[in-house]
Amino acid sequence: MPSTALAGIRVLDLSRILAAPLATQMLADLGAEVIKVERPGTGDDSRTYGPPFAPGPEGEGDRTDTAAFYLACNRNKRSVTVNHATAEGQELIRALAARSDVVVENFRAGTLAKYGLDQESLRELNPRLVYLSVTGFGQTGPYAARPGYDGIFQAMSGMMSVSGHPEEPMKVGVSMVDILTGLYASTAVLAALRHRDATGEGQYIDLSLLDCGLASLSHFAMNYLVSGEVPERRGNGGYGGVPSQAFQCADKPLFLVAGNDKQFAAFCAAAGRTDLLQDPRFATTSARITHREEILPVLAAVMRTRTRDEWLAVLDEHDVPAGPFNELPEVFADPQIRHRGMLVEVEDPVSGRLPMLANPIRFAATPVGGYAAPPALGEHTAEVLLGLAGVTEEQLTGLRGRGVV
Numbered sequence: 001m002p003s004t005a006l007a008g009i010r011v012l013d014l015s016r017i018l019a020a021p022l023a024t025q026m027l028a029d030l031g032a033e034v035i036k037v038e039r040p041g042t043g044d045d046s047r048t049y050g051p052p053f054a055p056g057p058e059g060e061g062d063r064t065d066t067a068a069f070y071l072a073c074n075r076n077k078r079s080v081t082v083n084h085a086t087a088e089g090q091e092l093i094r095a096l097a098a099r100s101d102v103v104v105e106n107f108r109a110g111t112l113a114k115y116g117l118d119q120e121s122l123r124e125l126n127p128r129l130v131y132l133s134v135t136g137f138g139q140t141g142p143y144a145a146r147p148g149y150d151g152i153f154q155a156m157s158g159m160m161s162v163s164g165h166p167e168e169p170m171k172v173g174v175s176m177v178d179i180l181t182g183l184y185a186s187t188a189v190l191a192a193l194r195h196r197d198a199t200g201e202g203q204y205i206d207l208s209l210l211d212c213g214l215a216s217l218s219h220f221a222m223n224y225l226v227s228g229e230v231p232e233r234r235g236n237g238g239y240g241g242v243p244s245q246a247f248q249c250a251d252k253p254l255f256l257v258a259g260n261d262k263q264f265a266a267f268c269a270a271a272g273r274t275d276l277l278q279d280p281r282f283a284t285t286s287a288r289i290t291h292r293e294e295i296l297p298v299l300a301a302v303m304r305t306r307t308r309d310e311w312l313a314v315l316d317e318h319d320v321p322a323g324p325f326n327e328l329p330e331v332f333a334d335p336q337i338r339h340r341g342m343l344v345e346v347e348d349p350v351s352g353r354l355p356m357l358a359n360p361i362r363f364a365a366t367p368v369g370g371y372a373a374p375p376a377l378g379e380h381t382a383e384v385l386l387g388l389a390g391v392t393e394e395q396l397t398g399l400r401g402r403g404v405v
Contacts, residue, residue, distance in 0.1 A: 004031025005366040012096050013037065013077065014105040016044045018175055019209060020134040021073040022182030024104050027189060028076035029359040029368050035096060035384055036074065040081040040403060043377040046070040055351045064350055071374050075356060079375035080384045081405050088404045090115050095389040097122045097129065102189055106134040109144045119204045129202040130192040134185055138208035148209065150175040157213030162220050165235045181212040242288040242295060247303035254308050257321045261285055270318040271302050348373040381405050
Protein backbone atom coordinates (compact mmCIF):
# COMPACT_ATOMS: atom_id res chain seq x y z
CA MET A 1 0.00 0.00 0.00
CA PRO A 2 1.30 3.50 -0.79
CA SER A 3 2.35 5.58 2.18
CA THR A 4 0.79 8.69 0.63
CA ALA A 5 -2.35 9.11 -1.42
CA LEU A 6 -0.62 10.08 -4.69
CA ALA A 7 2.51 7.95 -4.44
CA GLY A 8 3.64 7.01 -7.96
CA ILE A 9 2.12 10.06 -9.68
CA ARG A 10 4.56 12.37 -11.45
CA VAL A 11 3.58 15.98 -12.22
CA LEU A 12 5.50 18.19 -14.64
CA ASP A 13 4.84 21.73 -13.39
CA LEU A 14 5.41 24.45 -15.99
CA SER A 15 3.45 27.04 -14.02
CA ARG A 16 4.38 30.27 -12.24
CA ILE A 17 3.05 32.78 -9.70
CA LEU A 18 0.17 31.47 -7.52
CA ALA A 19 -2.98 29.68 -8.76
CA ALA A 20 -1.42 26.76 -10.64
CA PRO A 21 1.60 26.43 -8.30
CA LEU A 22 -0.86 26.13 -5.40
CA ALA A 23 -2.54 23.25 -7.25
CA THR A 24 0.75 21.45 -7.83
CA GLN A 25 1.79 22.07 -4.23
CA MET A 26 -1.43 20.37 -3.13
CA LEU A 27 -0.60 17.39 -5.34
CA ALA A 28 2.95 17.36 -3.93
CA ASP A 29 1.65 17.46 -0.36
CA LEU A 30 -0.52 14.44 -1.16
CA GLY A 31 2.51 12.49 -2.31
CA ALA A 32 2.94 13.20 -6.02
CA GLU A 33 6.42 13.79 -7.39
CA VAL A 34 6.30 17.36 -8.70
CA ILE A 35 9.04 18.59 -11.05
CA LYS A 36 8.92 22.37 -11.33
CA VAL A 37 10.41 23.70 -14.57
CA GLU A 38 11.77 27.25 -14.31
CA ARG A 39 13.63 29.72 -16.50
CA PRO A 40 17.42 29.52 -16.14
CA GLY A 41 18.80 32.46 -14.19
CA THR A 42 15.51 34.00 -13.06
CA GLY A 43 13.04 31.21 -12.35
CA ASP A 44 9.42 31.67 -11.30
CA ASP A 45 8.51 35.37 -11.22
CA SER A 46 7.19 34.97 -7.69
CA ARG A 47 10.71 34.36 -6.35
CA THR A 48 11.14 38.15 -6.53
CA TYR A 49 7.71 39.12 -5.12
CA GLY A 50 9.16 40.58 -1.93
CA PRO A 51 9.87 41.83 0.59
CA PRO A 52 9.56 39.93 2.75
CA PHE A 53 12.24 37.44 1.73
CA ALA A 54 13.31 34.20 3.39
CA PRO A 55 15.85 34.68 6.17
CA GLY A 56 19.52 34.09 5.53
CA PRO A 57 21.74 31.64 7.39
CA GLU A 58 20.91 31.39 11.09
CA GLY A 59 22.71 33.99 13.14
CA GLU A 60 23.79 36.10 10.17
CA GLY A 61 20.59 38.10 9.87
CA ASP A 62 20.79 38.59 6.12
CA ARG A 63 17.81 37.91 3.89
CA THR A 64 17.92 35.68 0.81
CA ASP A 65 16.64 36.62 -2.64
CA THR A 66 13.68 34.20 -2.36
CA ALA A 67 10.37 35.87 -1.55
CA ALA A 68 7.96 34.51 1.06
CA PHE A 69 5.35 34.60 -1.74
CA TYR A 70 7.27 31.87 -3.58
CA LEU A 71 7.68 29.85 -0.40
CA ALA A 72 3.90 29.80 0.09
CA CYS A 73 3.16 27.64 -2.96
CA ASN A 74 6.24 25.61 -3.91
CA ARG A 75 7.12 23.24 -1.10
CA ASN A 76 7.62 19.51 -1.71
CA LYS A 77 8.74 20.13 -5.32
CA ARG A 78 11.95 19.66 -7.27
CA SER A 79 13.26 22.58 -9.36
CA VAL A 80 14.72 22.08 -12.82
CA THR A 81 15.85 24.94 -15.06
CA VAL A 82 15.04 24.58 -18.76
CA ASN A 83 14.78 27.29 -21.41
CA HIS A 84 11.64 26.22 -23.27
CA ALA A 85 12.28 28.80 -26.00
CA THR A 86 15.20 26.71 -27.31
CA ALA A 87 14.83 23.58 -29.44
CA GLU A 88 16.96 21.60 -27.00
CA GLY A 89 14.89 22.84 -24.06
CA GLN A 90 11.69 21.78 -25.79
CA GLU A 91 13.10 18.29 -26.33
CA LEU A 92 13.96 18.04 -22.64
CA ILE A 93 10.42 19.04 -21.63
CA ARG A 94 8.97 16.54 -24.09
CA ALA A 95 11.19 13.82 -22.64
CA LEU A 96 9.94 14.63 -19.13
CA ALA A 97 6.30 14.83 -20.27
CA ALA A 98 6.61 11.39 -21.85
CA ARG A 99 7.38 9.99 -18.38
CA SER A 100 4.84 12.07 -16.45
CA ASP A 101 1.22 11.55 -15.49
CA VAL A 102 0.25 15.23 -15.37
CA VAL A 103 1.40 18.47 -17.00
CA VAL A 104 0.30 21.78 -15.50
CA GLU A 105 0.88 25.14 -17.22
CA ASN A 106 -0.48 28.67 -16.97
CA PHE A 107 0.90 30.44 -20.03
CA ARG A 108 -1.41 32.60 -22.12
CA ALA A 109 -3.66 30.66 -24.48
CA GLY A 110 -1.71 29.49 -27.50
CA THR A 111 1.76 30.31 -26.16
CA LEU A 112 3.08 26.78 -25.71
CA ALA A 113 1.76 25.67 -29.11
CA LYS A 114 4.52 27.79 -30.67
CA TYR A 115 7.05 25.49 -29.03
CA GLY A 116 5.30 22.19 -29.60
CA LEU A 117 4.50 21.93 -25.89
CA ASP A 118 0.73 22.34 -26.10
CA GLN A 119 -1.68 19.68 -24.96
CA GLU A 120 -2.21 18.17 -28.39
CA SER A 121 1.51 17.74 -29.00
CA LEU A 122 2.31 16.29 -25.59
CA ARG A 123 -0.76 14.07 -25.42
CA GLU A 124 0.10 12.66 -28.83
CA LEU A 125 3.44 11.73 -27.32
CA ASN A 126 1.84 10.39 -24.12
CA PRO A 127 -1.87 9.53 -24.52
CA ARG A 128 -2.22 8.81 -20.78
CA LEU A 129 -1.22 12.37 -19.93
CA VAL A 130 -3.55 14.67 -17.98
CA TYR A 131 -2.80 18.19 -19.22
CA LEU A 132 -4.11 21.16 -17.22
CA SER A 133 -4.07 24.72 -18.56
CA VAL A 134 -4.85 27.51 -16.10
CA THR A 135 -5.49 30.89 -17.74
CA GLY A 136 -7.26 34.09 -16.85
CA PHE A 137 -10.15 33.77 -19.28
CA GLY A 138 -9.92 30.23 -20.64
CA GLN A 139 -8.81 28.89 -24.00
CA THR A 140 -11.81 30.19 -25.94
CA GLY A 141 -13.98 33.29 -26.08
CA PRO A 142 -13.47 36.98 -26.87
CA TYR A 143 -11.13 37.55 -23.88
CA ALA A 144 -9.00 34.40 -24.28
CA ALA A 145 -5.84 36.28 -25.29
CA ARG A 146 -6.01 38.83 -22.46
CA PRO A 147 -3.65 38.83 -19.48
CA GLY A 148 -5.12 39.10 -16.01
CA TYR A 149 -4.47 39.01 -12.29
CA ASP A 150 -6.46 38.13 -9.18
CA GLY A 151 -7.85 41.61 -8.47
CA ILE A 152 -9.15 41.88 -12.03
CA PHE A 153 -11.02 38.61 -11.66
CA GLN A 154 -12.41 39.59 -8.27
CA ALA A 155 -13.82 42.67 -9.97
CA MET A 156 -15.08 40.99 -13.15
CA SER A 157 -16.57 37.88 -11.53
CA GLY A 158 -18.85 39.85 -9.22
CA MET A 159 -16.90 38.94 -6.07
CA MET A 160 -16.16 42.60 -5.32
CA SER A 161 -19.76 43.55 -5.98
CA VAL A 162 -20.85 41.57 -2.92
CA SER A 163 -17.82 42.43 -0.74
CA GLY A 164 -17.22 45.63 1.18
CA HIS A 165 -19.46 48.35 2.52
CA PRO A 166 -22.67 49.58 0.88
CA GLU A 167 -20.93 52.67 -0.49
CA GLU A 168 -17.68 50.93 -1.52
CA PRO A 169 -16.97 47.55 -3.13
CA MET A 170 -13.76 45.88 -1.93
CA LYS A 171 -11.56 43.00 -2.96
CA VAL A 172 -10.88 40.18 -0.56
CA GLY A 173 -7.54 40.85 1.13
CA VAL A 174 -5.85 37.63 0.01
CA SER A 175 -5.65 36.56 -3.65
CA MET A 176 -8.86 34.63 -3.27
CA VAL A 177 -9.57 33.82 -6.93
CA ASP A 178 -6.05 32.44 -7.33
CA ILE A 179 -6.47 30.31 -4.22
CA LEU A 180 -9.90 29.00 -5.22
CA THR A 181 -8.65 28.27 -8.74
CA GLY A 182 -5.79 26.26 -7.26
CA LEU A 183 -8.28 24.16 -5.33
CA TYR A 184 -10.52 23.65 -8.38
CA ALA A 185 -7.40 22.73 -10.37
CA SER A 186 -6.18 20.06 -7.96
CA THR A 187 -9.68 18.56 -7.79
CA ALA A 188 -9.88 18.50 -11.60
CA VAL A 189 -6.53 16.75 -11.89
CA LEU A 190 -7.55 14.08 -9.38
CA ALA A 191 -10.81 13.45 -11.25
CA ALA A 192 -8.96 13.21 -14.57
CA LEU A 193 -6.48 10.74 -13.08
CA ARG A 194 -9.39 8.62 -11.83
CA HIS A 195 -10.81 8.64 -15.37
CA ARG A 196 -7.38 7.81 -16.80
CA ASP A 197 -6.98 4.86 -14.47
CA ALA A 198 -10.40 3.54 -15.51
CA THR A 199 -10.04 4.06 -19.28
CA GLY A 200 -6.32 4.33 -20.00
CA GLU A 201 -6.82 7.74 -21.58
CA GLY A 202 -5.64 11.10 -20.31
CA GLN A 203 -7.49 14.32 -21.10
CA TYR A 204 -7.20 18.07 -21.37
CA ILE A 205 -8.46 20.43 -18.65
CA ASP A 206 -9.19 24.08 -19.51
CA LEU A 207 -9.53 26.10 -16.29
CA SER A 208 -10.27 29.83 -16.16
CA LEU A 209 -9.74 32.15 -13.19
CA LEU A 210 -12.77 34.19 -14.25
CA ASP A 211 -14.93 31.05 -14.29
CA CYS A 212 -13.64 29.99 -10.87
CA GLY A 213 -14.24 33.46 -9.44
CA LEU A 214 -17.84 33.38 -10.61
CA ALA A 215 -18.37 29.81 -9.41
CA SER A 216 -17.21 30.88 -5.95
CA LEU A 217 -20.20 33.22 -5.62
CA SER A 218 -22.21 30.08 -4.91
CA HIS A 219 -25.42 30.96 -3.02
CA PHE A 220 -25.01 34.68 -3.77
CA ALA A 221 -25.23 33.92 -7.48
CA MET A 222 -28.06 31.46 -6.92
CA ASN A 223 -30.04 34.00 -4.90
CA TYR A 224 -29.74 36.44 -7.79
CA LEU A 225 -30.64 33.83 -10.43
CA VAL A 226 -33.74 32.82 -8.50
CA SER A 227 -34.94 36.27 -7.41
CA GLY A 228 -33.43 38.70 -9.92
CA GLU A 229 -32.39 40.85 -6.98
CA VAL A 230 -28.81 42.15 -6.85
CA PRO A 231 -27.25 41.30 -3.46
CA GLU A 232 -26.42 44.31 -1.34
CA ARG A 233 -23.02 44.75 0.26
CA ARG A 234 -23.25 44.32 4.02
CA GLY A 235 -19.73 44.96 5.20
CA ASN A 236 -19.12 42.54 8.06
CA GLY A 237 -22.70 41.33 8.00
CA GLY A 238 -23.70 37.98 6.56
CA TYR A 239 -26.56 36.62 4.48
CA GLY A 240 -27.62 33.79 6.75
CA GLY A 241 -29.89 34.11 9.73
CA VAL A 242 -29.89 37.22 11.89
CA PRO A 243 -27.65 37.95 13.71
CA SER A 244 -24.71 36.87 11.58
CA GLN A 245 -22.09 39.59 11.66
CA ALA A 246 -19.46 41.56 13.52
CA PHE A 247 -20.36 43.43 16.69
CA GLN A 248 -18.29 45.89 18.68
CA CYS A 249 -18.08 44.91 22.33
CA ALA A 250 -17.07 47.23 25.16
CA ASP A 251 -13.43 46.87 24.12
CA LYS A 252 -12.93 44.74 20.99
CA PRO A 253 -15.08 43.26 18.22
CA LEU A 254 -16.25 39.70 17.75
CA PHE A 255 -18.21 37.81 15.12
CA LEU A 256 -21.51 36.33 16.24
CA VAL A 257 -23.82 33.93 14.42
CA ALA A 258 -27.18 32.93 15.88
CA GLY A 259 -28.56 31.66 12.61
CA ASN A 260 -31.62 29.74 13.76
CA ASP A 261 -34.33 30.02 16.36
CA LYS A 262 -32.62 27.72 18.89
CA GLN A 263 -29.37 29.69 18.72
CA PHE A 264 -31.17 33.02 18.93
CA ALA A 265 -33.06 31.87 22.01
CA ALA A 266 -29.74 30.78 23.55
CA PHE A 267 -28.23 34.18 22.70
CA CYS A 268 -31.15 35.97 24.34
CA ALA A 269 -30.68 33.88 27.47
CA ALA A 270 -26.95 34.64 27.51
CA ALA A 271 -27.64 38.34 27.05
CA GLY A 272 -30.46 38.51 29.57
CA ARG A 273 -32.82 39.71 26.82
CA THR A 274 -35.43 36.97 26.57
CA ASP A 275 -37.95 39.76 26.05
CA LEU A 276 -36.79 39.90 22.42
CA LEU A 277 -38.35 36.49 21.86
CA GLN A 278 -41.78 37.95 22.66
CA ASP A 279 -41.54 40.53 19.90
CA PRO A 280 -43.18 39.07 16.75
CA ARG A 281 -40.65 40.96 14.59
CA PHE A 282 -37.82 38.93 16.15
CA ALA A 283 -39.47 35.66 17.20
CA THR A 284 -38.54 33.58 14.12
CA THR A 285 -35.63 33.35 11.68
CA SER A 286 -37.72 34.66 8.80
CA ALA A 287 -39.05 37.52 10.90
CA ARG A 288 -35.55 38.56 11.98
CA ILE A 289 -34.35 38.52 8.37
CA THR A 290 -37.32 40.62 7.32
CA HIS A 291 -36.77 43.09 10.18
CA ARG A 292 -32.97 42.99 10.03
CA GLU A 293 -32.55 46.77 10.07
CA GLU A 294 -34.69 47.00 13.20
CA ILE A 295 -33.06 44.29 15.30
CA LEU A 296 -29.41 45.03 14.52
CA PRO A 297 -29.26 48.36 16.41
CA VAL A 298 -30.83 46.65 19.41
CA LEU A 299 -28.25 43.87 19.33
CA ALA A 300 -25.40 46.34 18.78
CA ALA A 301 -26.38 48.18 21.97
CA VAL A 302 -26.56 44.91 23.90
CA MET A 303 -23.13 43.79 22.71
CA ARG A 304 -21.48 46.99 23.94
CA THR A 305 -22.44 46.19 27.53
CA ARG A 306 -19.65 43.60 28.04
CA THR A 307 -16.07 43.08 26.96
CA ARG A 308 -15.22 40.73 24.11
CA ASP A 309 -13.83 38.04 26.40
CA GLU A 310 -16.83 38.26 28.72
CA TRP A 311 -19.12 37.76 25.74
CA LEU A 312 -17.06 34.87 24.35
CA ALA A 313 -17.22 33.09 27.71
CA VAL A 314 -20.96 33.46 28.22
CA LEU A 315 -21.80 32.68 24.59
CA ASP A 316 -19.70 29.53 24.78
CA GLU A 317 -21.56 28.49 27.93
CA HIS A 318 -24.84 28.85 26.02
CA ASP A 319 -23.51 27.10 22.87
CA VAL A 320 -23.85 30.18 20.69
CA PRO A 321 -21.35 30.34 17.79
CA ALA A 322 -18.97 33.29 18.15
CA GLY A 323 -15.30 34.06 17.65
CA PRO A 324 -12.79 36.88 18.09
CA PHE A 325 -11.20 38.92 15.32
CA ASN A 326 -7.66 37.61 15.46
CA GLU A 327 -4.61 39.31 14.05
CA LEU A 328 -2.04 36.84 12.72
CA PRO A 329 -0.01 36.71 15.97
CA GLU A 330 -3.21 35.71 17.78
CA VAL A 331 -4.08 33.18 15.07
CA PHE A 332 -0.82 31.28 15.46
CA ALA A 333 -1.03 31.47 19.27
CA ASP A 334 -4.58 30.08 19.32
CA PRO A 335 -4.69 26.76 21.21
CA GLN A 336 -6.96 25.13 18.63
CA ILE A 337 -4.65 26.10 15.76
CA ARG A 338 -1.66 24.81 17.72
CA HIS A 339 -3.45 21.58 18.58
CA ARG A 340 -4.31 20.98 14.92
CA GLY A 341 -0.68 21.40 13.89
CA MET A 342 -1.37 24.11 11.33
CA LEU A 343 2.11 25.60 11.79
CA VAL A 344 5.04 23.40 10.80
CA GLU A 345 8.76 23.95 10.41
CA VAL A 346 10.92 22.62 7.60
CA GLU A 347 14.67 22.38 7.29
CA ASP A 348 15.94 24.79 4.65
CA PRO A 349 19.61 24.57 3.62
CA VAL A 350 19.98 28.36 3.71
CA SER A 351 17.43 29.64 6.23
CA GLY A 352 17.65 26.78 8.70
CA ARG A 353 14.28 26.22 10.38
CA LEU A 354 11.62 27.74 8.14
CA PRO A 355 8.02 28.11 9.42
CA MET A 356 5.22 27.18 7.01
CA LEU A 357 1.48 26.63 6.96
CA ALA A 358 0.52 22.98 7.10
CA ASN A 359 -1.80 21.25 4.68
CA PRO A 360 -5.22 21.14 6.41
CA ILE A 361 -6.21 17.69 5.07
CA ARG A 362 -6.10 14.95 7.70
CA PHE A 363 -6.10 11.43 6.21
CA ALA A 364 -6.51 8.36 8.39
CA ALA A 365 -4.72 5.91 6.08
CA THR A 366 -2.47 8.04 3.86
CA PRO A 367 -1.47 11.13 5.85
CA VAL A 368 0.52 13.95 4.34
CA GLY A 369 4.00 12.48 4.55
CA GLY A 370 5.97 15.56 5.48
CA TYR A 371 7.24 18.84 4.16
CA ALA A 372 10.33 19.65 2.14
CA ALA A 373 11.42 23.27 1.81
CA PRO A 374 10.63 24.98 -1.48
CA PRO A 375 13.56 24.28 -3.81
CA ALA A 376 16.37 26.62 -4.74
CA LEU A 377 16.34 27.59 -8.41
CA GLY A 378 17.57 24.63 -10.45
CA GLU A 379 18.42 22.65 -7.34
CA HIS A 380 17.43 19.33 -8.94
CA THR A 381 18.32 19.96 -12.59
CA ALA A 382 21.11 17.40 -12.79
CA GLU A 383 19.24 14.80 -10.72
CA VAL A 384 16.08 14.99 -12.85
CA LEU A 385 17.62 15.31 -16.31
CA LEU A 386 20.15 12.55 -15.72
CA GLY A 387 17.53 10.28 -14.19
CA LEU A 388 14.47 10.92 -16.34
CA ALA A 389 15.39 12.73 -19.56
CA GLY A 390 18.15 10.42 -20.76
CA VAL A 391 20.81 13.13 -20.51
CA THR A 392 24.43 12.19 -19.91
CA GLU A 393 26.89 14.14 -17.77
CA GLU A 394 28.68 15.33 -20.90
CA GLN A 395 25.43 16.47 -22.50
CA LEU A 396 24.41 18.24 -19.29
CA THR A 397 27.66 20.20 -19.31
CA GLY A 398 27.01 21.27 -22.90
CA LEU A 399 23.39 22.24 -22.17
CA ARG A 400 24.57 24.42 -19.31
CA GLY A 401 27.21 26.04 -21.46
CA ARG A 402 24.60 26.93 -24.09
CA GLY A 403 22.17 28.36 -21.50
CA VAL A 404 19.56 25.68 -22.12
CA VAL A 405 19.44 24.62 -18.45
